[in-house]
Amino acid sequence: MTQLSSSPAKIELCSVTHLYVTSTRAFMAIKGIDLRVEEGEFICLVGPSGCGKTTILSLIAGLERPTAGKVLIENQEVVGTSPRVGYMLQQDYLFNWRSIEENIFLGLDIQGIRNQETEEYALHLLEEMELADFRKSYPHQLSGGMRQRVALVRTLSCQPEILLLDEPFSALDYQTKLKLEDLIVATLRRHKKTAILVTHDLSEAIAMGDRLFILARNPGRINREIIIPERIREPLPFHARNQEGFTDLFNQVWKEMEGLTDASRGD
């Protein structure tokens, strides 16, 4: 199986197929997905709505068991959720009855690792997101973008090895978004963390990722893999956007996506 490298991949999906079965129908969300992510890599998933991006993240997070195929993390089959994998859901889902501070300590409470050190780390992250003033506030007092940043802090504060991000920047203003992109990439690189990011923003995907997967739908499958060239990969996302070749790559990905929507309109 492991033809490419001798060491086990951080995350590996082996011909994973997943059906959502309800009383009215069995719906094939993804079919035959093969995916290999090395330690420290940053992977982006893009594709039309409903192509199974969230489903893939749920499978890696252990929230769902695949109908067929295997999901492996360091060669061990995923059978349930684990503190090693941090998953930021598509919406923030902050707990209204907890203050911001208590929200970001949630994971620490659950994993029984809440102490002065971990609390300080979480608060430090909150500060980096420029939300330190709001630690005593409640979620309903925050804007959508602020809530999203809090949810990100909640996920990061447990220091997971693998980070799954489902459109983490969708409710942010452009400036904050660019700043956060840099912050996240820098943090993840420093700690050699592995990440999978789902996004609808193609330039974001190209600027942040090491590799890019374009998915197609009905059923969800990997249509194409794009390896981001060294020159764009190296700098932080903000500068990556100014690198030579960025626009060309963007256009290439854009065409690829156009083809997909045309194809799905055809049938």
Next chain:
Amino acid sequence: MHPEEINRIHRGYLRNERKRTIYVILTQLIIFVVFLLLWEWLARIGVINVLLFSYPSKVWALFWQQLADGSILPHIGMTVIETIIGFILGTLLGTLIAIVIWWSPFLSRVLDPYLVVANSMPKVALGPLLIVGLGPGLLSIIAMACAISVIITTITIYTSFKEVNENYIKVVRTLGGNKWQIFMLVILPATIPSIVSTLKVNVGLSWVGVIVGEFLVSKQGLGYLIIYGFQVFNFTLVMVSVAIIAVVATLMYQGVAILERKLTNQFK
């Protein structure tokens, strides 16, 4: 617009509001007084049967007399204690059952038809069975109060447990939480408002259970006084008891309402 003008408008608004509140309270008082006076007057001129409906001054006199010789206090005390115990037991037991069936979806499906039947069943019909089973006394009365509120509590709370957004549970699961943590960190805090609002319903239900229970078996309590007054044809005593029940039940309800406001403050 000047600040003082804005201030003046605000003051005027407050003054108007206060006036309106006073009118409302005045009208409420007038309705009550007129009702009492009309009742008194109609009774005295013999339009309504004094023997059956008594009249306010007589009710008031009897109340004072009973209060003075201390004979009514044990009745009030007994009924209040029975209600509170029945209320607490019913709520706790109902919540507990809701937790158990939330925990086990299999059990919840198994018990579903039984809950539906138990809920549709008029619980007071079980009165005689309870008395046979638990003896003609305090125990049966409390069991009656409890029986009336327990099933509806279970159903309401279980329903609100199930309505908690799946994604909050996902958040806890991805952070590595187990089922117990899901319950303590999400389900319970998210449903505190609906649990507290069932308390308000349960206070009323417990009163029904206790009064009916006392009708059937007791030698003490307000329900007993009503039945006793009825049997010896002392309707003034019945009226005194009914009036006391109205006042005490309202007080208890308000107490729970205050508790509700305190507990649910942080949720809005």
